[in-house]
Amino acid sequence: MTDGARNESGGLRRVRIDPVTRVEGHGRVTLLLDENNRVAQARLHIVEFRGFEKFIQGRPCEEVPILVQRLCGICPVSHLLAASKVLDQLAGVERLTPAAQKQRRLLHLGQVLQSHALHFFYLAAPDLLFGFDSEAQRRNIIGMLERNRDIALQGIRIRKYGQEVIRIICGKRIHGTGPLPGGMNKPLTGADRDHLLADIEQVVRWCQEGLALVRGIYLGNKEYQTRFAVFPSNFLSLVRPDGALELYDGRLRARDAEGQTVFDQVECRDYQRHLREEVRSWSYMKFPFLRALGSGNGWYRVGPLARINNCDSITTPLAEQARREFVQHGAGRPVHASLACHWARMIEALHCAEAIRELLDDPELLGRDLLVEGETSRREAVGVIEAPRGTLFHHYRIDGEGLVAKANLIVSTTSNNQAMNEAIRRVAAEYLDGRTLTEGLLNHIEVAIRAYDPCLSCATHALGRMPLRVELYDAGGELLNTLVKNGK
Secondary structure, three states: OOOOOEOOOOOOEEEEEOOOOOOOOOEEEEEEEOOOOOEEEEEEEEOOOOOHHHHOOOOEHHHHHHHHHHHOOOOHHHHHHHHHHHHHHHOOOOOOOHHHHHHHHHHHHHHHHHHHHHHHHHHHHHHHHHOOOOOHHHOOHHHHHHHOHHHHHHHHHHHHHHHHHHHHHHOOOOOOOOEEOOEEOOOOOHHHHHHHHHHHHHHHHHHHHHHHHHHHHHHOOHHHHHOOOEOOOEEEEEEOOOOEEOOOOOEEEEEOOOOOEEEEEEOHHHHHHOEEEEOOOOOOOOEEEEOOOHHHHOOEEOOHHHHHHHOOEOOOHHHHHHHHHHHHHHOOOOOOEOOHHHHHHHHHHHHHHHHHHHHHOOHHHHOOOOEOOOOOOOOEEEEEEEEOOEEEEEEEEEOOOOEEEEEEEEOHHHHOHHHHHHHHHHHHHHHHOOOOOOHHHHHHHHHHHHOOOOOOOOHHHHOOOOOEEEEEEOOOOOEEEEEEEOOO
């Protein structure tokens, strides 16, 4: 759907791309063109409202981890674990048993591994391998299987392995159970461990090959490094006390566009002292920013690119070697190219596979002591985890009856909101200005959005069934071009 109406404030013409395809949920892009058909404004609007922060109010806090994982069918484990970390604190539990802690880490590594494989091999690789302007019909996993079968099968099998980790711990691959306040609900058996050990060496090799693939594509294309959605930003992530990459636990670190530290080793419970959220009338998503830098300059990126830029090391050897190559490419400064997200994502996938292998060899993983009882309960707590797409905040306050009185969630895509808008503006100005619209040019905008793997609500399952009609009008109201995408 498009709208060629005149913008009352400045005589600009509007082109509306509605909906944006191959993202999880409902969004649209609005472009405002001046009289020379130059892009004066580009915005990503998130137009669905889900309201989880409101409808969990009044529910018993024990129900929350199971409820909030329904936010997403791709990364439910991340919400399950973030909320479970809150419940640990509400129950007065400061530290889990080694077996419970390592089970949760294993579960989260499986989640990040399968999500990264899904995004890179299913959604990103078709654009990178076939080209942004290639036939739309083959820019999907089916096209990958037809033209690059071995690569596609690697992605499918890596994701299957990550889902198998989740199934073994949670009982099923999506929306299972496992974490309890203070621990886990059942031990991991030797047979379960041996089942996962059987394929882990192959998974590590596949991740190495996937990493080599994306690294070669990115470094082999100067445009990706210097022109396509490249812009400076701040970065936020969790790190360990020694500054190493941390996905499950840790403290907050923020760095600016030059790599200088804004804050470091901030306790997660103190996040509101350092972050704020801004509301804008044209989107249901908030716009978080670093308080120290203000709303204009303080917006930041989260996710694989932020984590690799922010951390000082990675604890697994193959991923650490890959991180050093990434840092060397940046020549001592953060890497700001949006498509470098894919390179960083596959470094993390390799780390997850290596870390899974280490955990499976750890005898404490099979321990049967899984629950800790707290001594002093709390009324308010914060749980933070690195979801596949970035830093995820769950903050709950309960009343005297144990019912949720207030909830605040900052999901990863929310933190990347401003970055996605900036990516759209850069791509629109660079590639669409004054040109006749084609499906391939429109796909440039979608490629920029997809680099951040936005999690809006699983619209990827509707691939090929979401019609898109775009009409381009000039400043005089004359129809210049019409494009129908995914129409029947």
